[in-house]
Amino acid sequence: MKEIIWKFFIQNSPITINQLIDDMDVSRNTIIDDLKDIRQNYPELKLNIDSNGHLLKSSEEEKSRFIFNELQKHNSGLIAHKIDKLPFPIIEDSKVKSDIEILEEDISSRFTENAISKLKRILKFRIWRISMGNMIVDIDITDNDIQESTVNVLSAVTDFTQRYGIGIKSEILFFSELILCSQADVVNYVTESFKDKILDVAQDIVNRYAYISGIKIQSPKFVIALINHLYASYFRSKFNFDFNSEALSDVVHKFPEIVKFVQLSCSPLAKLVSKPISINEIALIILYFISYDDLSDNISHVLDRNDNIRDSLQSEVLLVCTSGVSSSAILYSNLHKQYPLITFSKSLSIDELNKILRIPNTAKLIITTFPLNTKNIDLPVVQVKAMMDSEDYVKVENQLRYYFPQLFINREKTLDNLISIIQINAQIKNISDLRKDLDNYLYPTKDTVKRDKNKHNLMDLLNRSSIKIIDNLMNGTDLNPIIKELSEELEKII
Incomplete structure:
Protein backbone atom coordinates (compact mmCIF):
# COMPACT_ATOMS: atom_id res chain seq x y z
CA MET A 1 0.00 0.00 0.00
CA LYS A 2 2.79 2.46 0.89
CA GLU A 3 4.51 1.51 -2.38
CA ILE A 4 1.45 2.70 -4.29
CA ILE A 5 1.21 5.92 -2.28
CA TRP A 6 4.84 6.66 -3.05
CA LYS A 7 4.19 6.26 -6.79
CA PHE A 8 1.63 9.07 -6.57
CA PHE A 9 4.30 11.28 -4.97
CA ILE A 10 6.92 10.82 -7.68
CA GLN A 11 4.74 11.68 -10.67
CA ASN A 12 2.14 14.36 -11.30
CA SER A 13 -0.07 12.58 -13.82
CA PRO A 14 -2.85 10.11 -12.93
CA ILE A 15 -1.88 6.45 -12.57
CA THR A 16 -3.96 3.64 -14.05
CA ILE A 17 -4.56 0.26 -12.45
CA ASN A 18 -2.84 -1.41 -15.41
CA GLN A 19 0.24 0.74 -14.85
CA LEU A 20 0.33 -0.26 -11.18
CA ILE A 21 -0.05 -3.94 -12.13
CA ASP A 22 2.90 -3.71 -14.53
CA ASP A 23 5.08 -1.71 -12.12
CA MET A 24 4.43 -3.87 -9.06
CA ASP A 25 3.91 -7.27 -10.69
CA VAL A 26 0.83 -8.13 -8.64
CA SER A 27 -2.76 -9.07 -9.49
CA ARG A 28 -5.52 -6.63 -10.35
CA ASN A 29 -7.45 -7.62 -7.23
CA THR A 30 -4.43 -6.83 -5.05
CA ILE A 31 -4.14 -3.34 -6.57
CA ILE A 32 -7.87 -2.70 -6.19
CA ASP A 33 -7.77 -3.83 -2.54
CA ASP A 34 -4.76 -1.58 -1.84
CA LEU A 35 -6.50 1.43 -3.38
CA LYS A 36 -9.52 0.76 -1.17
CA ASP A 37 -7.24 0.58 1.87
CA ILE A 38 -5.63 3.90 0.96
CA ARG A 39 -9.05 5.58 0.78
CA GLN A 40 -10.07 4.07 4.09
CA ASN A 41 -6.86 4.49 6.10
CA TYR A 42 -5.54 7.75 4.64
CA PRO A 43 -8.55 9.94 3.82
CA GLU A 44 -6.34 13.04 4.11
CA LEU A 45 -4.64 12.03 0.84
CA LYS A 46 -8.00 12.27 -0.99
CA LEU A 47 -7.42 9.48 -3.49
CA ASN A 48 -9.62 10.19 -6.49
CA ILE A 49 -10.35 8.60 -9.86
CA ASP A 50 -11.18 10.16 -13.21
CA SER A 51 -11.14 9.03 -16.82
CA ASN A 52 -7.33 9.13 -16.89
CA GLY A 53 -6.72 7.07 -13.76
CA HIS A 54 -6.15 7.54 -10.03
CA LEU A 55 -4.52 10.58 -8.41
CA LEU A 56 -4.23 12.30 -5.04
CA LYS A 57 -6.35 15.44 -4.67
CA SER A 58 -4.78 16.45 -1.37
CA SER A 59 -2.90 19.74 -1.12
CA GLU A 60 0.88 19.84 -1.21
CA GLU A 61 0.94 20.64 2.50
CA GLU A 62 -1.25 17.61 3.25
CA LYS A 63 1.07 15.38 1.22
CA SER A 64 4.11 16.72 3.09
CA ARG A 65 2.37 16.27 6.43
CA PHE A 66 1.71 12.65 5.49
CA ILE A 67 5.41 12.14 4.76
CA PHE A 68 6.48 13.75 8.03
CA ASN A 69 4.00 11.66 10.01
CA GLU A 70 5.26 8.49 8.31
CA LEU A 71 8.82 9.41 9.25
CA GLN A 72 7.68 9.93 12.83
CA LYS A 73 6.14 6.46 12.87
CA HIS A 74 9.17 4.75 11.41
CA ASN A 75 12.21 6.81 10.49
CA SER A 76 13.93 3.83 8.90
CA GLY A 77 10.89 2.40 7.11
CA LEU A 78 9.80 2.27 3.47
CA ILE A 79 9.11 6.00 3.06
CA ALA A 80 12.48 6.90 4.57
CA HIS A 81 14.16 4.40 2.24
CA LYS A 82 12.34 5.82 -0.80
CA ILE A 83 13.40 9.38 0.05
CA ASP A 84 17.01 8.27 0.50
CA LYS A 85 16.92 6.67 -2.96
CA LEU A 86 15.61 9.75 -4.78
CA PRO A 87 18.03 10.57 -7.63
CA PHE A 88 17.64 14.29 -7.00
CA PRO A 89 18.58 16.36 -5.12
CA ILE A 90 22.07 15.10 -4.34
CA ILE A 91 22.63 16.56 -0.88
CA GLU A 92 25.86 15.92 0.95
CA ASP A 93 25.16 14.65 4.43
CA SER A 94 27.98 16.73 5.88
CA LYS A 95 26.52 19.92 4.39
CA VAL A 96 23.03 19.30 5.76
CA LYS A 97 24.49 18.40 9.14
CA SER A 98 26.52 21.62 9.16
CA ASP A 99 23.51 23.71 8.11
CA ILE A 100 21.32 22.17 10.82
CA GLU A 101 24.04 22.90 13.37
CA ILE A 102 23.97 26.55 12.24
CA LEU A 103 20.18 26.51 12.60
CA GLU A 104 20.48 25.04 16.10
CA GLU A 105 22.98 27.74 17.02
CA ASP A 106 20.73 30.47 15.63
CA ILE A 107 17.82 29.34 17.80
CA SER A 108 20.02 28.23 20.75
CA SER A 109 18.63 24.70 20.76
CA ARG A 110 19.74 21.11 20.13
CA PHE A 111 17.59 18.52 18.38
CA THR A 112 17.69 14.78 18.96
CA GLU A 113 19.44 12.70 16.31
CA ASN A 114 16.14 11.17 15.30
CA ALA A 115 14.63 14.64 14.78
CA ILE A 116 17.63 15.73 12.69
CA SER A 117 17.32 12.62 10.53
CA LYS A 118 13.64 13.39 9.85
CA LEU A 119 14.42 17.03 9.00
CA LYS A 120 17.06 15.91 6.50
CA ARG A 121 14.62 13.62 4.75
CA ILE A 122 11.72 16.05 4.65
CA LEU A 123 14.09 18.68 3.22
CA LYS A 124 15.11 16.32 0.41
CA PHE A 125 11.46 15.42 -0.23
CA ARG A 126 10.41 19.06 -0.46
CA ILE A 127 13.24 19.94 -2.87
CA TRP A 128 12.21 16.97 -5.04
CA ARG A 129 8.56 17.99 -5.06
CA ILE A 130 9.38 21.64 -5.79
CA SER A 131 11.54 20.51 -8.74
CA MET A 132 8.40 18.81 -10.10
CA GLY A 133 6.48 22.08 -9.83
CA ASN A 134 4.63 21.14 -6.63
CA MET A 135 4.97 23.95 -4.09
CA ILE A 136 3.13 24.57 -0.84
CA VAL A 137 1.05 27.63 -1.66
CA ASP A 138 -1.76 27.56 0.89
CA ILE A 139 -1.06 27.07 4.57
CA ASP A 140 -3.29 27.71 7.56
CA ILE A 141 -0.73 29.50 9.73
CA THR A 142 0.77 32.99 9.60
CA ASP A 143 4.01 34.61 10.69
CA ASN A 144 2.32 35.62 13.93
CA ASP A 145 1.51 31.98 14.80
CA ILE A 146 5.25 31.32 14.83
CA GLN A 147 6.52 34.58 16.27
CA GLU A 148 4.03 35.06 19.12
CA SER A 149 5.79 32.47 21.29
CA THR A 150 9.25 32.04 19.73
CA VAL A 151 12.44 34.02 19.24
CA ASN A 152 14.37 34.09 15.95
CA VAL A 153 12.81 30.85 14.65
CA LEU A 154 11.25 32.31 11.50
CA SER A 155 14.38 34.20 10.44
CA ALA A 156 16.65 31.22 11.22
CA VAL A 157 14.43 28.85 9.21
CA THR A 158 14.35 31.36 6.34
CA ASP A 159 18.15 31.40 6.24
CA PHE A 160 18.23 27.60 6.40
CA THR A 161 15.75 26.96 3.57
CA GLN A 162 17.23 29.65 1.33
CA ARG A 163 20.54 27.80 1.35
CA TYR A 164 18.67 25.13 -0.63
CA GLY A 165 16.86 27.52 -2.96
CA ILE A 166 13.57 27.49 -1.01
CA GLY A 167 12.31 31.03 -0.56
CA ILE A 168 8.53 30.65 -0.86
CA LYS A 169 6.80 31.99 2.26
CA SER A 170 4.45 29.03 2.64
CA GLU A 171 7.36 26.59 2.45
CA ILE A 172 9.25 28.55 5.12
CA LEU A 173 6.21 28.53 7.40
CA PHE A 174 5.82 24.79 6.88
CA PHE A 175 9.46 24.17 7.82
CA SER A 176 9.02 26.45 10.84
CA GLU A 177 6.17 24.21 11.99
CA LEU A 178 8.37 21.15 11.61
CA ILE A 179 11.18 22.74 13.60
CA LEU A 180 8.84 23.58 16.47
CA CYS A 181 7.26 20.11 16.39
CA SER A 182 10.61 18.31 16.44
CA GLN A 183 11.90 16.86 19.68
CA ALA A 184 14.90 18.65 21.19
CA ASP A 185 17.17 17.97 24.15
CA VAL A 186 17.80 21.68 24.65
CA VAL A 187 15.16 24.34 23.91
CA ASN A 188 15.87 28.07 24.06
CA TYR A 189 13.86 29.37 21.12
CA VAL A 190 10.77 30.49 23.08
CA THR A 191 9.91 33.87 24.54
CA GLU A 192 10.28 34.46 28.26
CA SER A 193 6.53 34.84 28.71
CA PHE A 194 5.84 31.54 26.93
CA LYS A 195 8.61 29.86 28.92
CA ASP A 196 6.85 30.94 32.12
CA LYS A 197 3.56 29.53 30.84
CA ILE A 198 5.09 26.13 30.07
CA LEU A 199 6.88 26.12 33.44
CA ASP A 200 3.56 26.69 35.19
CA VAL A 201 1.92 23.96 33.09
CA ALA A 202 4.71 21.46 33.85
CA GLN A 203 4.59 22.10 37.59
CA ASP A 204 0.80 21.92 37.53
CA ILE A 205 0.94 18.57 35.69
CA VAL A 206 3.43 17.17 38.22
CA ASN A 207 1.34 18.39 41.18
CA ARG A 208 -1.87 16.99 39.73
CA TYR A 209 -0.19 13.66 39.01
CA ALA A 210 1.08 13.51 42.60
CA TYR A 211 -2.40 14.26 43.94
CA ILE A 212 -4.13 11.68 41.71
CA SER A 213 -1.55 8.87 41.88
CA GLY A 214 -0.09 9.46 45.34
CA ILE A 215 3.44 9.55 43.85
CA LYS A 216 5.26 12.74 44.79
CA ILE A 217 7.96 13.81 42.33
CA GLN A 218 10.69 15.91 43.91
CA SER A 219 13.36 15.95 41.19
CA PRO A 220 13.92 19.43 39.65
CA LYS A 221 15.63 17.76 36.68
CA PHE A 222 12.47 15.77 36.03
CA VAL A 223 10.50 19.01 35.73
CA ILE A 224 13.15 20.53 33.44
CA ALA A 225 13.06 17.48 31.16
CA LEU A 226 9.26 17.57 31.11
CA ILE A 227 9.32 21.28 30.21
CA ASN A 228 11.62 20.59 27.23
CA HIS A 229 9.24 17.90 26.06
CA LEU A 230 6.14 20.05 26.51
CA TYR A 231 7.40 22.69 24.07
CA ALA A 232 7.26 20.24 21.15
CA SER A 233 4.09 18.67 22.55
CA TYR A 234 2.41 22.07 22.64
CA PHE A 235 3.36 22.92 19.05
CA ARG A 236 2.41 19.47 17.71
CA SER A 237 -1.00 19.89 19.31
CA LYS A 238 -1.35 23.47 18.08
CA PHE A 239 -0.34 22.68 14.49
CA ASN A 240 -2.12 19.28 14.36
CA PHE A 241 0.98 17.12 13.94
CA ASP A 242 0.05 13.97 15.83
CA PHE A 243 3.07 11.97 16.95
CA ASN A 244 2.26 8.34 16.21
CA SER A 245 4.08 5.02 16.57
CA GLU A 246 3.46 1.40 17.52
CA ALA A 247 5.50 1.89 20.68
CA LEU A 248 3.03 4.52 21.91
CA SER A 249 0.13 2.15 21.32
CA ASP A 250 1.98 -0.36 23.51
CA VAL A 251 2.30 2.25 26.25
CA VAL A 252 -1.44 2.92 26.22
CA HIS A 253 -2.18 -0.80 26.27
CA LYS A 254 0.28 -1.70 29.04
CA PHE A 255 -0.40 1.21 31.41
CA PRO A 256 -4.15 1.98 31.27
CA GLU A 257 -4.24 3.29 34.84
CA ILE A 258 -1.35 5.71 34.31
CA VAL A 259 -3.00 6.83 31.06
CA LYS A 260 -6.00 7.98 33.07
CA PHE A 261 -3.79 9.69 35.66
CA VAL A 262 -1.75 11.57 33.04
CA GLN A 263 -4.80 12.50 30.95
CA LEU A 264 -6.33 14.16 34.00
CA SER A 265 -3.00 15.72 34.95
CA CYS A 266 -2.49 17.24 31.47
CA SER A 267 -5.63 19.37 31.52
CA PRO A 268 -3.49 22.55 32.01
CA LEU A 269 -1.70 21.79 28.72
CA ALA A 270 -5.02 21.23 26.94
CA LYS A 271 -6.24 24.55 28.31
CA LEU A 272 -3.12 26.34 27.04
CA VAL A 273 -3.48 24.82 23.55
CA SER A 274 -7.27 25.30 23.61
CA LYS A 275 -7.90 21.76 22.39
CA PRO A 276 -7.76 18.20 23.76
CA ILE A 277 -4.35 16.53 23.90
CA SER A 278 -4.17 13.43 21.69
CA ILE A 279 -3.68 10.02 23.23
CA ASN A 280 -0.30 9.72 21.48
CA GLU A 281 0.97 12.90 23.14
CA ILE A 282 -0.35 11.60 26.45
CA ALA A 283 1.57 8.35 25.85
CA LEU A 284 4.80 10.28 25.25
CA ILE A 285 4.36 12.19 28.51
CA ILE A 286 3.54 8.93 30.31
CA LEU A 287 7.05 7.69 29.54
CA TYR A 288 8.48 10.32 31.88
CA PHE A 289 6.26 9.28 34.77
CA ILE A 290 6.88 5.58 34.23
CA SER A 291 10.63 6.11 34.19
CA TYR A 292 10.45 8.24 37.34
CA ASP A 293 8.49 5.60 39.22
CA ASP A 294 11.16 3.04 38.36
CA LEU A 295 14.22 5.22 38.71
CA SER A 296 13.40 7.13 41.86
CA ASP A 297 16.55 9.04 42.86
CA ASN A 298 18.44 7.88 39.78
CA ILE A 299 16.30 10.01 37.47
CA SER A 300 19.03 12.64 37.22
CA HIS A 301 21.43 10.08 35.77
CA VAL A 302 19.26 9.82 32.66
CA LEU A 303 17.99 13.38 32.36
CA ASP A 304 21.38 15.06 32.78
CA ARG A 305 23.01 14.76 29.37
CA ASN A 306 26.21 16.61 30.29
CA ASP A 307 29.50 14.68 30.18
CA ASN A 308 27.90 11.73 28.39
CA ILE A 309 31.17 10.47 26.95
CA ARG A 310 33.22 10.80 30.14
CA ASP A 311 30.60 9.06 32.28
CA SER A 312 29.99 6.29 29.76
CA LEU A 313 33.64 5.22 29.60
CA GLN A 314 33.12 3.35 32.89
CA SER A 315 29.83 1.73 31.83
CA GLU A 316 29.55 -2.00 31.23
CA VAL A 317 26.65 -1.64 28.79
CA LEU A 318 26.30 1.28 26.36
CA LEU A 319 22.75 2.44 25.61
CA VAL A 320 22.07 4.12 22.26
CA CYS A 321 18.73 5.89 21.84
CA THR A 322 18.25 8.67 19.29
CA SER A 323 14.60 9.51 19.96
CA GLY A 324 14.79 11.83 22.96
CA VAL A 325 14.77 11.99 26.73
CA SER A 326 11.51 10.14 27.37
CA SER A 327 12.50 7.11 25.29
CA SER A 328 15.98 7.15 26.83
CA ALA A 329 14.56 7.31 30.34
CA ILE A 330 12.15 4.41 29.85
CA LEU A 331 14.86 2.25 28.25
CA TYR A 332 17.27 2.96 31.10
CA SER A 333 14.64 2.45 33.79
CA ASN A 334 13.52 -0.91 32.37
CA LEU A 335 17.07 -2.22 32.23
CA HIS A 336 18.23 -0.69 35.52
CA LYS A 337 15.25 -2.13 37.37
CA GLN A 338 15.73 -5.58 35.86
CA TYR A 339 19.53 -5.67 36.25
CA PRO A 340 20.51 -3.33 39.12
CA LEU A 341 24.07 -4.69 39.44
CA ILE A 342 25.02 -3.85 35.85
CA THR A 343 26.29 -0.35 35.02
CA PHE A 344 24.37 1.13 32.09
CA SER A 345 25.44 4.31 30.34
CA LYS A 346 23.33 7.38 29.79
CA SER A 347 21.58 7.50 26.45
CA LEU A 348 24.18 8.05 23.73
CA SER A 349 23.92 9.56 20.28
CA ILE A 350 25.54 7.81 17.33
CA ASP A 351 28.37 10.36 17.33
CA GLU A 352 28.97 9.87 21.06
CA LEU A 353 29.04 6.09 20.64
CA ASN A 354 31.61 6.35 17.84
CA LYS A 355 33.83 8.57 19.99
CA ILE A 356 33.63 6.17 22.94
CA LEU A 357 34.53 3.19 20.77
CA ARG A 358 37.70 4.95 19.62
CA ILE A 359 39.10 5.30 23.15
CA PRO A 360 39.66 2.81 26.02
CA ASN A 361 36.40 1.87 27.75
CA THR A 362 34.93 -0.89 29.92
CA ALA A 363 31.90 -1.75 27.76
CA LYS A 364 31.03 -5.38 27.04
CA LEU A 365 27.76 -4.86 25.17
CA ILE A 366 25.73 -2.26 23.23
CA ILE A 367 21.93 -2.05 23.48
CA THR A 368 20.37 0.24 20.89
CA THR A 369 16.93 1.35 19.72
CA PHE A 370 18.42 2.43 16.38
CA PRO A 371 19.84 0.08 13.71
CA LEU A 372 23.63 0.42 13.86
CA ASN A 373 26.21 -0.31 11.20
CA THR A 374 28.13 -3.05 13.03
CA LYS A 375 30.99 -3.43 10.53
CA ASN A 376 33.38 -1.31 12.58
CA ILE A 377 31.98 -2.22 16.02
CA ASP A 378 33.82 -4.96 17.90
CA LEU A 379 31.24 -5.21 20.69
CA PRO A 380 28.08 -7.32 20.41
CA VAL A 381 25.00 -5.25 19.56
CA VAL A 382 21.39 -5.92 20.60
CA GLN A 383 18.63 -3.86 18.97
CA VAL A 384 15.45 -3.38 21.00
CA LYS A 385 12.46 -1.08 21.22
CA ALA A 386 12.47 1.71 23.82
CA MET A 387 9.36 0.10 25.28
CA MET A 388 10.90 -3.36 25.44
CA ASP A 389 8.57 -6.29 24.77
CA SER A 390 9.03 -9.94 25.76
CA GLU A 391 11.08 -10.69 22.65
CA ASP A 392 13.44 -7.81 23.45
CA TYR A 393 13.86 -9.01 27.04
CA VAL A 394 14.78 -12.48 25.82
CA LYS A 395 17.44 -11.06 23.48
CA VAL A 396 18.90 -8.85 26.20
CA GLU A 397 18.72 -11.59 28.84
CA ASN A 398 20.63 -14.02 26.63
CA GLN A 399 23.43 -11.53 26.04
CA LEU A 400 23.65 -10.40 29.65
CA ARG A 401 23.73 -13.98 30.90
CA TYR A 402 26.62 -14.63 28.55
CA TYR A 403 28.69 -11.55 29.41
CA PHE A 404 27.67 -11.11 33.08
CA PRO A 405 27.00 -14.66 34.32
CA GLN A 406 28.22 -13.87 37.82
CA LEU A 407 25.38 -11.42 38.40
CA PHE A 408 22.50 -13.84 37.99
CA ILE A 409 20.96 -16.45 40.27
CA ASN A 410 23.24 -17.86 42.96
Missing part, protein backbone atom coordinates in the same frame (compact mmCIF):
# COMPACT_ATOMS: atom_id res chain seq x y z
CA ARG A 411 25.31 -20.34 41.02
CA GLU A 412 26.12 -22.78 43.81
CA LYS A 413 22.54 -22.99 45.03
CA THR A 414 21.25 -23.62 41.53
CA LEU A 415 23.80 -26.37 40.92
CA ASP A 416 23.00 -27.98 44.29
CA ASN A 417 19.30 -28.05 43.41
CA LEU A 418 19.94 -29.63 40.02
CA ILE A 419 22.26 -32.28 41.46
CA SER A 420 19.62 -33.10 44.10
CA ILE A 421 16.94 -33.54 41.44
CA ILE A 422 19.19 -35.85 39.44
CA GLN A 423 20.08 -37.89 42.53
CA ILE A 424 16.40 -38.61 43.19
CA ASN A 425 16.25 -40.59 39.94
CA ALA A 426 19.84 -41.70 39.43
CA GLN A 427 23.07 -42.66 41.09
CA ILE A 428 25.75 -40.27 39.91
CA LYS A 429 29.12 -41.93 39.40
CA ASN A 430 31.12 -38.69 39.13
CA ILE A 431 29.40 -35.75 40.83
CA SER A 432 32.29 -33.32 40.34
CA ASP A 433 32.43 -33.86 36.57
CA LEU A 434 28.67 -33.58 36.19
CA ARG A 435 28.66 -30.46 38.35
CA LYS A 436 31.44 -28.95 36.24
CA ASP A 437 29.60 -29.70 33.00
CA LEU A 438 26.34 -28.28 34.34
CA ASP A 439 28.19 -25.19 35.54
CA ASN A 440 29.78 -24.61 32.13
CA TYR A 441 26.44 -25.12 30.42
CA LEU A 442 24.40 -22.81 32.65
CA TYR A 443 27.04 -20.13 33.30
CA PRO A 444 29.26 -19.67 30.25
CA THR A 445 32.00 -17.08 30.63
CA LYS A 446 33.00 -14.51 28.04
CA ASP A 447 35.97 -16.67 27.04
CA THR A 448 33.88 -19.82 26.66
CA VAL A 449 33.53 -20.88 23.06
CA LYS A 450 29.94 -20.58 21.91
CA ARG A 451 28.39 -24.00 21.69
CA ASP A 452 26.73 -25.40 18.63
CA LYS A 453 23.13 -26.44 19.26
CA ASN A 454 23.86 -29.99 18.13
CA LYS A 455 27.12 -30.21 20.03
CA HIS A 456 26.30 -29.74 23.70
CA ASN A 457 23.01 -30.00 25.59
CA LEU A 458 21.61 -31.64 28.71
CA MET A 459 21.18 -34.93 26.89
CA ASP A 460 24.95 -34.93 26.41
CA LEU A 461 25.57 -34.25 30.10
CA LEU A 462 23.30 -37.05 31.30
CA ASN A 463 24.87 -39.96 29.46
CA ARG A 464 25.43 -43.61 30.35
CA SER A 465 28.93 -43.02 31.70
CA SER A 466 27.95 -40.28 34.15
CA ILE A 467 24.80 -41.77 35.74
CA LYS A 468 23.40 -45.08 36.87
CA ILE A 469 19.64 -45.68 37.02
CA ILE A 470 18.59 -46.89 40.52
CA ASP A 471 15.47 -48.82 39.42
CA ASN A 472 15.96 -52.56 38.90
CA LEU A 473 16.19 -52.72 35.14
CA MET A 474 16.93 -55.78 33.11
CA ASN A 475 20.13 -55.84 31.15
CA GLY A 476 19.75 -54.39 27.71
CA THR A 477 17.07 -51.86 28.69
CA ASP A 478 17.30 -48.76 26.49
CA LEU A 479 18.15 -45.86 28.81
CA ASN A 480 17.77 -43.16 26.16
CA PRO A 481 14.01 -42.53 26.74
CA ILE A 482 14.62 -42.20 30.49
CA ILE A 483 17.55 -39.84 29.96
CA LYS A 484 15.51 -37.81 27.49
CA GLU A 485 12.60 -37.51 29.93
CA LEU A 486 14.89 -36.38 32.74
CA SER A 487 16.59 -33.86 30.44
CA GLU A 488 13.25 -32.38 29.45
CA GLU A 489 12.28 -31.95 33.09
CA LEU A 490 15.58 -30.20 33.80
CA GLU A 491 15.06 -27.90 30.81
CA LYS A 492 11.74 -26.81 32.33
CA ILE A 493 13.44 -25.97 35.62
CA ILE A 494 16.18 -24.00 33.92
